[in-house]
Amino acid sequence: MSPSTPGADLPDHPDRLWRTPEPKRSYDVVIVGGGGHGLATAHYLAKNHGITKVAVLEKGWLAGGNMARNTTIIRSNYLWDESAGIYEHALKLWEGLEEELDYPILFSQRGVLNLAHSLQDVRDSVRRVEANRLNGVDAEWLDAEQVKEVCPIVNTSPDVRYPVLGGTYQARAGIAKHDYVAWGFARSADAAGIDIIQNCEVTGLDVVGGRVVGVRTTLGPIAAGKVALCSAGHTSVLAAMAGIELPLQSHPLQALVSELLEPVHPTVVMSNAVHVYVSQAHKGELVMGAGIDAYNSYTQRGAFHIIEEQMSAALELFPVFARAHVLRTWGGIVDVSPDASPIVGLTPVDNLYLNCGWGTGGFKATPGVGWVYAHTIAHDTPHALNAPFSLDRFTTGALVDEHGAAAVAH
Incomplete structure (x- = not known):
């Protein structure tokens, strides 16, 4: 263009x-x-x-x-x-x-869901919801069943490493x-x-x-x-x-997308504990990322193990994606x-x-x-x-x- x-x-x-x-x-x-x-x-x-x-x-x-x-x-x-x-x-x-x-x-405006996996997560999340409301920002606390209603493909089983106890949700x-x-x-x-x-x-x-x-x-x-x-x-x-x-410190930040899939993921899901976020783009690819590479760099690429950990974390939350194929990965430079x-x-x-x-x-x-x-x-x-x-x-x-x-x- x-x-x-x-x-x-x-x-x-x-x-x-x-x-x-x-x-x-x-x-x-x-x-x-x-x-x-x-x-x-x-x-x-x-x-x-x-x-x-x-x-x-x-x-x-x-x-x-x-x-x-x-x-x-x-x-x-x-x-x-x-x-x-x-x-x-x-x-x-x-x-x-x-x-x-x-x-x-x-x-x-498909909403963003931030998951809580521990009692401290729950306390911090509820605190943030109340702070948001005081500032006129739309926010609500969802329990595990309500999380499942918003995003049915999230794994809310209690028998996992980081069970989902609830989450904050911003619909806008x-x-x-x-x-x-x-x-x-x-x-x-x-x-x-x-x-x-x-x-x-x-x-x-x-x-x-x-x-x-x-x-x-x-x-x-x-x-x-x-x-x-x-x-x-x-x-x-x-x-x-x-x-x-x-x-400021500059770090690489990596992300990846999957092959194109039918619409299955209705919102954006983020988790600090499992350390990943996942959404589905307009064309159908899954988009996911996590945290920055630990080292300082001005290169637009990062370490492979970061991508590997992102995919592992995503599968903890979304076992349904186990057979999805990665289409491409990339990196940017973020200043912190x-x-x-x-x-x-x-x-x-x-x-x-x-x-x-x-x-x-x-x-x-x-x-x-x-x-x-x-x-x-x-x-x-x-x-x-x-x-x-x-x-x-x-x-x-x-x-x-x-x-x-x-x-x-x-």
Whole structure:
């Protein structure tokens, strides 16, 4: 769907959703990273703030990083007020995004079920349900029989290693088609006059007198009034070009899909104890993943034993899948902060902005973080929803600890 001839400017070509312009020598805003977050930010800069002299720079092909490598789960049932606020804002945007973009994104609100396997799991889950309700987020506690009603293929036998004691359920949660989401945002941003420039790697940031003034790229230097970093696992590498050391670690995160199957799995099921999550995609393949590889790496591949453990865990919950065949596996690069929450806001360098540290939860936030990041860039001050996720919280101690939510990739 994306243009096949880099450098060819084809604004009216009927087979193109966006142009492939040559980069201009200067922009009001340069967004580094052409994934979901970067494209959503561009869309909302134009839609909410009227800022259109913008370039989105992507070192590879559009949305070819984590946006193409995630497992598309969307939910907002987070424990802490700060997390619930930004994810619920995103979920509300998801619910109207297809109409807003005038483009199909296949958002399917099939629900997300988080299983509990011990008494401590039950206590933590009920606590999260009550916290969700206080924040206006739909959530309910289900016992084992109700879990079976929502997802009949889950193994709820008491004679297993991790018996299912119940689970939390968010009915408004679900999945969407990740590439369609990227194309919809790109199409909208392009229609507003924003330049989307692929195969353009940023190799340096120009900082003069404590203020960023431009970027150096493989297609030449580009002056910028403001620069917004938005490149997931590589954001720490970019920030270092401006002398900023970020409290991030980058890890591989793997997932896999099965061959196509008839519709058998009606919802998304997650389990921290068994350590896997499984959904069924629109075409019929099973999609599953678990946690990050333990080592730090910038490679988009991981260790085989992680995939092996994912499949073993999935069979504990879903014995019915014992004869399903794996079609393919892949890996992305996730950036994890000390409190497992994102960093979105200002930096010590004037007019340089950060959106990073989403770990395994970036896709579900796509429209919400695009909205608040655009506000932050336009006004040079955080939106109320991303103010708690500032970089300085690691010196003030005002952490938003979501390690419980990130125990299994989500």
